[in-house]
Amino acid sequence: MLDRIKASLSSLAPAEQRVGKLVLADPRAFANLPVTELADRSHVSKPTVVRFCRSMGYDGLSDFKLKLAGSVSEGVPFIHRSVDADDKTSDIAVKVIDNTVAAFLKYRNDASSFALEHAAQALAATQKTNRRIEFYGVGNSGIVAQDAQHKFFRLGVNAIAYSDGHMQVMSASMLRPGDCAVIISNSGRTRDLMDACDIAKKQGATTIVITASGSPLASAGHIHLTADHPEGYDKYSPMVSRLLHLLIIDILATTVALRIGEELQPTLRDMKNNLRSKRYT
Known part of the structure; x- marks a missing residue:
């Protein structure tokens, strides 16, 4: 989610870019702060904060914050591990299962x-x-x-x-x-x-x-x-x-x-x- 925001910054309006930079600077804080505080810290209006969330493909601020909180939570293994030719069957099973679980959890947090x-x-x-x-x-x-x-x-x-x-x-x-x-x-x-x-x-x-x-x-x-x-x-x-x-x-x-x-x-x-x-x- 943070990588998507970073990649999309240059295509956003200047005011929305400020909101995006605030997210990247401290995503955990952004997920917990009220819209008034987010607008003040970004030096934009409250509608601009909501507009940024929709520009990123989410259904408003609440949906964006929910997915953001999930994507930065600890213990979610969003790591793809490639299988190797010398892997044991037990290693392959663990990697395939972990890759699937990680992809599902990532989709849960990123899905629009x-x-x-x-x-x-x-x-x-x-x-x-x-x-x-x-x-x-x-x-x-x-x-x-x-x-x-x-x-x-x-x-x-x-x-x-x-x-x-x-x-x-x-x-x-x-x-x-x-x-x-x-x-x-x-x-x-x-x-x-x-x-x-x-x-x-x-x-x-x-x-x-x-x-x-x-x-x-x-x-x-x-x-x-x-x-x-x-x-x-x-x-x-x-x-x-x-x-x-x-x-x-x-x-x-x-x-x-x-x-x-x-x-x-x-x-x-x-x-x-x-x-x-x-x-x-």
């Missing part, structure tokens, strides 16, 4: 609740009007797209997943306003996914991209759900990224399910009852 809320609203609106939600991904991200289809299909959503570039382009060409396209990519640089996103956007569909910050895909969609992690997409087997993407899908599916409400319960009960014959007693 504003972007998640915006995405959930778009998906819930699509479900309510019985429009289409399509999930696009290739390779490893194609598996995540299929999992997303399964999650939303159970909610009674008209959902489908495509991992073939030609099918993505053809299907995106048939999207219309009110539909949603969710594009999932670790690198954010896959040409087929960029093409599908651009086409879906031109057709009037709402495009939600789940990918790394600073990638071409990150700025191509209407809503960007950041999935940053230290795992190199060109060097490592994408383990952490896959789990992080699945986590984001789970958050969205759970939020949409709660928005659908009680009307979903009879369908889920019927589904569970009908599946009983598929299992051994």
Whole structure:
């Protein structure tokens, strides 16, 4: 979170830069001080403090301070440890688990609740009007797209997943306003996914991209759900990224399910009852 603020300082307005410098100078104090004190110390107005938080992708000062407090708390292992060829199996297990836990905790503190809320609203609106939600991904991200289809299909959503570039382009060409396209990519640089996103956007569909910050895909969609992690997409087997993407899908599916409400319960009960014959007693 602090690295993101540092990298974004030069692009902010001068007044917001002063707020950002105050955060970097003493993040713990910033997380605990009232807005009046923060404004006085930054020599800005109280609305400017809130505006800075929103410029950084957070839903106001309270959301920003909550995530800031978590990111600077002690004992959170935000360190990615690469596996080595001479590692023992026990060492590999510890590193893989630690990397996953660290990525999840980091996402918990860094995630933009504003972007998640915006995405959930778009998906819930699509479900309510019985429009289409399509999930696009290739390779490893194609598996995540299929999992997303399964999650939303159970909610009674008209959902489908495509991992073939030609099918993505053809299907995106048939999207219309009110539909949603969710594009999932670790690198954010896959040409087929960029093409599908651009086409879906031109057709009037709402495009939600789940990918790394600073990638071409990150700025191509209407809503960007950041999935940053230290795992190199060109060097490592994408383990952490896959789990992080699945986590984001789970958050969205759970939020949409709660928005659908009680009307979903009879369908889920019927589904569970009908599946009983598929299992051994």
